Amino acid sequence: MPHSPSTPRLRMALIGCGQIADAHLQEAAKVASVEVVAVCDMHLDLAHQAAARFHVPGIYDNVDRMLAEIKPDVVHITTPAHTHGPLTLKVLAAGCHVYVEKPFTLDELEAEAVITAAESEDRKLCVGHDQLFDPTWLDCRSRIAAGHIGTVRHIESTLGYPISGQFGAVVAGDPRHWVRQLPGGLFQNTISHPLYRILDLLPDPHPRVEARWDRTKYEFPTELWVQLRGTDVTGSLTFTSSVYAQRVTRVYGDQGMLEVDFDAQTIRRHAAPKLPGAFGRLEMPFRQWREGARNLRRNLWRFLKSEIHYFSGMRNLMTAFYRSIQQNSGQPITNAEMLRVTRIMDEIFADCRAREAGVVEIASETQELEAVR
Amino acid sequence: MNVFLTGGTGFLGRRVVKSLREDGVQVRCLVRPSSDVRSLQNFVGQDLWGGVEIVPGELSNIDSCRRLIGESDTVCHVAASLSGGTAVMFLNTVIPTRSLLTAAAQVGVRRFVQISSLGVYGAAGLPTGAQLDERTPLDSHPELRDPYTYSKIVQEQIGWETHERANLPLTVIRPGVIYGPGRGVMSNRVGLKIGPLLIKMGGSQTLPYTYVDNCASAVKQACLAEGVDGEAFNILDDGLPTGSQLLRKLRRAGQGVRSLWVPRPMIGPLSSVYEWYSSWSQGQLPGVITRYRSDSMWKKLKYTNEKAKAQLGWRPLVTFDEAFARSLAGASA
Numbered sequence: 001m002p003h004s005p006s007t008p009r010l011r012m013a014l015i016g017c018g019q020i021a022d023a024h025l026q027e028a029a030k031v032a033s034v035e036v037v038a039v040c041d042m043h044l045d046l047a048h049q050a051a052a053r054f055h056v057p058g059i060y061d062n063v064d065r066m067l068a069e070i071k072p073d074v075v076h077i078t079t080p081a082h083t084h085g086p087l088t089l090k091v092l093a094a095g096c097h098v099y100v101e102k103p104f105t106l107d108e109l110e111a112e113a114v115i116t117a118a119e120s121e122d123r124k125l126c127v128g129h130d131q132l133f134d135p136t137w138l139d140c141r142s143r144i145a146a147g148h149i150g151t152v153r154h155i156e157s158t159l160g161y162p163i164s165g166q167f168g169a170v171v172a173g174d175p176r177h178w179v180r181q182l183p184g185g186l187f188q189n190t191i192s193h194p195l196y197r198i199l200d201l202l203p204d205p206h207p208r209v210e211a212r213w214d215r216t217k218y219e220f221p222t223e224l225w226v227q228l229r230g231t232d233v234t235g236s237l238t239f240t241s242s243v244y245a246q247r248v249t250r251v252y253g254d255q256g257m258l259e260v261d262f263d264a265q266t267i268r269r270h271a272a273p274k275l276p277g278a279f280g281r282l283e284m285p286f287r288q289w290r291e292g293a294r295n296l297r298r299n300l301w302r303f304l305k306s307e308i309h310y311f312s313g314m315r316n317l318m319t320a321f322y323r324s325i326q327q328n329s330g331q332p333i334t335n336a337e338m339l340r341v342t343r344i345m346d347e348i349f350a351d352c353r354a355r356e357a358g359v360v361e362i363a364s365e366t367q368e369l370e371a372v373r
Numbered sequence: 374m375n376v377f378l379t380g381g382t383g384f385l386g387r388r389v390v391k392s393l394r395e396d397g398v399q400v401r402c403l404v405r406p407s408s409d410v411r412s413l414q415n416f417v418g419q420d421l422w423g424g425v426e427i428v429p430g431e432l433s434n435i436d437s438c439r440r441l442i443g444e445s446d447t448v449c450h451v452a453a454s455l456s457g458g459t460a461v462m463f464l465n466t467v468i469p470t471r472s473l474l475t476a477a478a479q480v481g482v483r484r485f486v487q488i489s490s491l492g493v494y495g496a497a498g499l500p501t502g503a504q505l506d507e508r509t510p511l512d513s514h515p516e517l518r519d520p521y522t523y524s525k526i527v528q529e530q531i532g533w534e535t536h537e538r539a540n541l542p543l544t545v546i547r548p549g550v551i552y553g554p555g556r557g558v559m560s561n562r563v564g565l566k567i568g569p570l571l572i573k574m575g576g577s578q579t580l581p582y583t584y585v586d587n588c589a590s591a592v593k594q595a596c597l598a599e600g601v602d603g604e605a606f607n608i609l610d611d612g613l614p615t616g617s618q619l620l621r622k623l624r625r626a627g628q629g630v631r632s633l634w635v636p637r638p639m640i641g642p643l644s645s646v647y648e649w650y651s652s653w654s655q656g657q658l659p660g661v662i663t664r665y666r667s668d669s670m671w672k673k674l675k676y677t678n679e680k681a682k683a684q685l686g687w688r689p690l691v692t693f694d695e696a697f698a699r700s701l702a703g704a705s706a
Contacts, residue, residue, distance in 0.1 A: 019460045030655055045467045045527065049459055052516035166457050170465075173407035174431070306654030 009035040010322055013072035013096075015063055015087060016079030017041040017050040019167070020101055020128075024076050025054040027315040033322040038070045063087065067094040074099060074325065080178045081189055085110035088125075092117045097325050099126040099318070102192035103345065104338045107183065111342040115335045124331050126321040127338050129196045131247075131262060133320065134313035135302070137197070140251065140260045140267050144201075148269060149253030152201050155235045157194035160246035163222055168241070172218055180220055184349035187213065187224050187239060191348075194237050195226075196341050197249045204230035205340060209347040212355050216241060221356075226348050265308060266295040375399040376596055377445035379432065379473070380452030382408045385488070385551055387416045388589035389451060394421035396593065401426045401445050403452075432469035438476030447596050448477045449486045453528070455521065462524035470528045478539035484602065485541050486595045489529045491549040491581050491607055491676075492522040497668035504675040505581075507547075507605050517665045536603060544595045545605040546588075549676070553585030553696070554703045558623070561670060563616040564632065565662075571630045574671040575637035576617035581676050583608050584696035587689035594685040606681040610689040610696070613676065626701055640667050 012034050014021055021039070028034045038058025041047040051059045060066035067075075067090075075091040077084055077100040085105040088098050092114070104127040105111040118125045131137055144152060163172050171179045171186060182188040208229040213221035223242070228235035247262040256271035268291045273280030302308050309315070320332035376393055380386035381402035393400050394417060404410055406429050414422055430441050432452075442448060450473055454465035470487075477485045494505055495512040512518060515526035529545060536543040550560045559566070562580050564573040583591075591608045595601065614622065623630060635643060644667035651660040681687045691699070 017460060018464065019458055022458060022460060026656060043463075043468050045471065045531075046460060046463050049463050049516065049523065049527070053459065166461065173405055175406060176431075303657070306657040308657055309655065 007033065007326055009033055010073040010325060011035050011037045011070070012074045012076060013038040013040065013058070013066060013070055014050075014076040014078060015040045015066075015091075016077060016083075017043075017046040018078060018080075021050055021076075021078040022053075023311045023314055024078055024099075024318075025050060025056070027311050027318055028076075029054065030315055031318050031322060033326060034074075034318070037072055038066055040066045063090060067091065067096070072096055074322070077101060081182055082106055082178060085114055088114045089117050092121050092123050095121065095123070097124045097126075097321075099128070099321060101128040102196075103188055104192075104342050106188075108339065108343045108346050111339050115339060118335065124321070124325055125335060125338065126317065126331060127333055127341075128314070128317075129192065129333055129341070130311065130313035130317045131193050131197060132200055132313065133316035133332070134262060135307070135316075136260055136262060136265050136267060137249075137313070138316075140258050141200075143258060143267065143269070144251065144253070148256060149251065149258055149271070150255030152233055152251055152253050154233065154252040155198040155201050156238075156250040156252070157198050157235070158238045158240075158246060158248045159190065159194045160243040161190060161239060161241055162243075162245055163218060163241045165245065172220075175219065184345060184352075185220050186222065188345065188349065191224065191226075191237065191239055191345070192341065193247065194239070194249070195345065195348075198228060198235035198237060199337075199341055199344065201251060202228060202230045202233045202235050204233070207235070207344070209344060209351055211348040211351040213352040221352070224348075224352070228344070264295075265299055265302075268292075268295070374447060374597070375401060375445045376447045376449050377401045377403065377442045378449045378451060379403045380450075380488075382410065382413045383451065384553070384556060385548075385585055385588060385592070386451040387413050388585055389449065389592045390425060391417045391421065392589045392593040393449075393596065394424050396597065397424070398593075398596070399424045399426070401428055401443060403428050403430055403432070403441055405429070405431065432473050435472050435476045435479070438473045439480055442473075442476060442480050442482070446483045447486070448473065448482050448484070449488075449592065449596055451488045451592070453488065454524065457520065459520040459523055462520045463527070466524045467527050467531065471531050474532060474535040474541060475539070478535055478541040483542060484596065485532075485543050486592060487529065487532045487543060487545050488592065489532075489545050489547045489605070490522065490525040491547045491609070492518070492669070493526045493529055493547060495669075496672055496674060497665050499672065499674060501673050502675065504677060505607075506677050507607055507680050512669070514665070517663065518669060519661070519666060522669075542602040544601050544603075546592055546595050546608055547605055548588045548591070548608040549581030549583045549610075551583055551585050551588050553700050556585070556700070558582075558619060558697060558700050559630070563619060564635075569631055571620075571632040573616065573620065573632040573634045574640055574667070575673070576620075576634070577615050577637065578671055578673045579613050579615055579676060580619060581609050581674075582613055582693075583610050584689065584691045584693075584700075586691050587696070590690070591681055591685060591687045594681075594687045598685050601684055604680075604684065606685060606687075607676065607678060608681055608687075609676050609678045610691075610693060611678070612693045614693060622697060626697075628701065637671075637673075640671055644668075 039047050039050045040060040044061040047059045074097045171177045211226040214223040216222045224239040226237040249260045251258045259268045273283045275283045381390045494509045515523045535541045564571045644664045648663040
């Protein structure tokens, strides 16, 4: 990428060379303001493979040594979720800005500690809510701003996550897997994306949360339903392992609805027909055909410009974050928003646990009654 | 003899378990807590099952590996990840292997048999028509290969390092493409599958294949044979077909494949064009095809299994025609 020599590039290091690290290293290479200087993993073999494939000079298996020797400007943390808080605190203490993968921390308490540390060290934070910067979501936001669906009233986010997939299968096969030790289990590692897509358009600091999880054939919960109620806007989140992999969000306004499919990179608008009776039945498929043609044209043009990338949102977020450091301007995702998403996740899991415990109590009471009879 | 075996519930591993048991060898079989042990038991059969000890666990660190090896005098490491990105392959293959190798050296086993891959060689650097044998050097640029091959090359490098540094009696088995019932006969060596369409690459290249039962018997021999420490063996069947011959055979068997042919002289230039586009577009199309990878995969080479025959006393007893028929029928005799 061309880079203006007047602005020195920021030296980036990465901790945790697992699967998502590839995306960070791949996208960082496309951002002009970034120079990747080191990778670190407790397994040196993992650090070596990342360094070899992405041409990174520094290879470490010890975070303290890397921070002391490399002195990076920014550190990306792509380790398992339960390590995010302690590692972020350590990196902030070393004077670095931090980009941490989702989920931000293990819980609200940890999030508060991290944010307090960042503010006292005058360092910037970023969390991997990259789908907010995905071109399709940005397009959706501009269509909402242009009044295509009127006032936003409800957002519906669905995450289809077959457990038979690559990561899910590993989690399912290992009872001691770190994902299963998280307070919110599998969901804590996965629902950030569908949740922050809702919260992006649901501004209440404390929406009412109702949530329930359920099990299928696995020992741990694999289905989740969440209802969020704000003052003017509501939201619903569905995580299900029983459908094909999908990432879809529907934004309902008082005049129409926009459906954003992140995998297909399409946006479809639905609204009530303008024509009466049977004519409306012709108008609706015609409009859907027109929406389809619009999406095809848009994606074809993006393909020709080589703009269709799975992690476009991450690149955009990274660019914005590094710009905020260089220009000492506002972060692309505020600390308050990181805290709000973390708190609402805590409330979701607490509500799920409470309901599950309630069900267990009711079931055991019923069994006791049966025994007495 | 008591063999500690990893990957025992897998495609190759279950056949190695059975093959070892048929020779009266006790097998201590590591399984993941989620593994289907009943399926393994049915495959091995009740008569032989008495000599199989099931040990649930993970190769998570050196201490756990030492405990898992227990009193076994031989380690046969078959388990490996077959899919996923490079990081996943390393997490599931390379890192556990490092722990197991170190533990085995500390315990002082009489033999460590490691299942590698024929893909570990630096075939891209060989001239067309050259013979690939055990003296061919390992690929010096493993990071340019696909994730599976990269992980297998590093896995093998770690094996040889431990052999040198800690005097681990290591024997490496490098099978070609392992095929058989349940896995079919098609592979990337014939071409690339894109949806229902096969992009057939060349066609005159010999396919370095080994039928799973033949391969299992070679692994067994590597556990049992004397005087093969520090040796590597290519495991390939006799009478190997070319890509075109395999496709013709499939069509005659009523399993025609819709294919688009890329003539051999075009493979290199087209791979270069794809590689350039992938790079220019910053990965809009993933860099799965590169000149280096296509040279490694589809070059015409000669293969030999003479060393395995001579030193392991191994013979691929199931002929290609028989193996082909069994693979299509989906049942192993």
